[in-house]
Amino acid sequence: MTTYCKAKLSYPTPKHLPAVDLSAEARPCNLAKGSGTHTTTISNHRSGSIHNIDICVKAKAKAVILDGKPGATEYKHGCASIRSGMQYPHSFPISVNAAVPSQSDELVTGISFNGSSYTDTNPGQAESASIGFTVDLI
Amino acid sequence: MLPISLIASWFRTSATSEIFKAALDEYVEGATVERYETDIQVIHWRENTVFTFEDNEWSKNEGSLLFDNRRAVIWKKVDDHNSHLIFLSLFASSLAHLTRSVTQIFETSYGVEVQPLEFKLGKGLVKCAPYVLAGAELTNFHNDKLVFQGGILPPNEDFFDHLEDDDIEFFRQHPHKFYLSKLYLRLGELMTETILSREGLLILNDPDLSLAEVVGIIYDVEDVISESERSRSA
Numbered sequence: 173m174t175t176y177c178k179a180k181l182s183y184p185t186p187k188h189l190p191a192v193d194l195s196a197e198a199r200p201c202n203l204a205k206g207s208g209t210h211t212t213t214i215s216n217h218r219s220g221s222i223h224n225i226d227i228c229v230k231a232k233a234k235a236v237i238l239d240g241k242p243g244a245t246e247y248k249h250g251c252a253s254i255r256s257g258m259q260y261p262h263s264f265p266i267s268v269n270a271a272v273p274s275q276s277d278e279l280v281t282g283i284s285f286n287g288s289s290y291t292d293t294n295p296g297q298a299e300s301a302s303i304g305f306t307v308d309l310i
Numbered sequence: 311m312l313p314i315s316l317i318a319s320w321f322r323t324s325a326t327s328e329i330f331k332a333a334l335d336e337y338v339e340g341a342t343v344e345r346y347e348t349d350i351q352v353i354h355w356r357e358n359t360v361f362t363f364e365d366n367e368w369s370k371n372e373g374s375l376l377f378d379n380r381r382a383v384i385w386k387k388v389d390d391h392n393s394h395l396i397f398l399s400l401f402a403s404s405l406a407h408l409t410r411s412v413t414q415i416f417e418t419s420y421g422v423e424v425q426p427l428e429f430k431l432g433k434g435l436v437k438c439a440p441y442v443l444a445g446a447e448l449t450n451f452h453n454d455k456l457v458f459q460g461g462i463l464p465p466n467e468d469f470f471d472h473l474e475d476d477d478i479e480f481f482r483q484h485p486h487k488f489y490l491s492k493l494y495l496r497l498g499e500l501m502t503e504t505i506l507s508r509e510g511l512l513i514l515n516d517p518d519l520s521l522a523e524v525v526g527i528i529y530d531v532e533d534v535i536s537e538s539e540r541s542r543s544a
Contacts, residue, residue, distance in 0.1 A: 174414075226401060226402065226403040227403060228401065228403035228404050228406070228407060229407075230357075230404075230407050230411075232337075232411060238360065239360050239362065239374065241360050241374070241376070243358055243376075244358050244359065244360040244376065245357045245358045245359070246357045246358070246359040246360070246379065246404065247359070247360050247362075248359050248360065248361045248362070248377075248401070248403070248404075249361070249362045249363070250361070250362075250363050250364065251364055252364065264362065278411075280407040280410060280411055281407065282402075282403040282404060282405070282406030282407035282408075282410070283403050283406070284401065284402030284403040284405075284406060298402035298403075299402075300402040300403060300405065300406040301406055302403075302406040302407045302409070302410040304407075304410065304411070
């Protein structure tokens with residue numbers, strides 16, 4: 173079930189990432205008056221850093237313009253690492269896409285990262301998770 | 311940030327090809343449908359992705375980067391009641407939201423379950439031709455990991471005497487014994503470096519592979535899986 177305005181993924185929610193919390197929200201929740209801000213926050217509770225962090229946001233119905241670029245269907249932001257015990261918030265502007273009439277849209281946020289930077293002999297794979305919430309557009 | 315691999319994740323579903331097509335129509339407009347032989351359908355498209363980077367001088371001067379970003383979902387018939395659903399993306403974060411969104415459509419719009427699929431790597435190892443195997447990652451329930459490269463697997467000692475076993479419960483009860491958590495393979499006509507993870511993930515270390523080449527590798531991987539499923543149901 174998709175939540176409204178914000179979403180959070182942390183223990184004990186199913187599919188949570190071990191000792192890494194993910195949250196995302198839009199402010200204001202109703203974008204009818206124009207623009208707003210999407211913020212993703214990643215909290216690293218692990219004993220070591222996490223690396224190669226990738227944040228990816230998609231508006232399911234394309235009724236929200238991401239980062240002021242009407243042609244973009246997906247927004248991505250990269251960050252090298254988040255140290256143990258640190259929080260990494262990232263925000264970008266969102267606005268209503270008048271070309272796609274819709275009462276609401278779902279913003280889905282995915283993240284991925286590597287739990288270790290020791291990748292030369294062990295390419296391994298990124299850990300990843302996603303959350304979604306709806307915003308009002310009228 | 312630039313793609314270095316193609317990532318695919320495997321799921322099991324009872325969805326027919328008609329439901330597959332309808333669900334993807336709901337998710338994305340203007341995608342291309344391709345059929346390979348009688349049992350594989352691919353729906354693929356390109357996302358227009360805007361990249362931004364950390365707050366540094368380069369980003370302040372250059373701004374964001376627009377990137378034409380390949381994406382696909384593959385439906386493969388297993389038998390009259392089961393199919394595999396394979397999500398493909400250049401980035402793990404994109405794969406996460408693609409999987410979530412499309413799975414939701416299958417479940418809420420069509421009442422069809424989509425379950426993650428586990429690769430039986432032990433049985434896969436038995437099937438691998440020696441020239442295909444480039445290495446393996448071994449894991450045990452003491453959280454130890456070992457990586458072997460060059461196709462050399464450890465001798466059959468107490469720690470390694472169940473590498474062809476896929477019953478993870480057995481390893482939980484014998485936490486010092488190692489199981490196969492990844493296989494490093496060379497697959498396809500181009501012998502592409504490939505990582506097959508037990509949790510149903512395939513990493514192809516060549517982001518420029520054509521769709522036909524990817525489908526060829528998927529047939530190779532499906533050979534391993536189908537053998538596992540036959541064994542399981544036997």
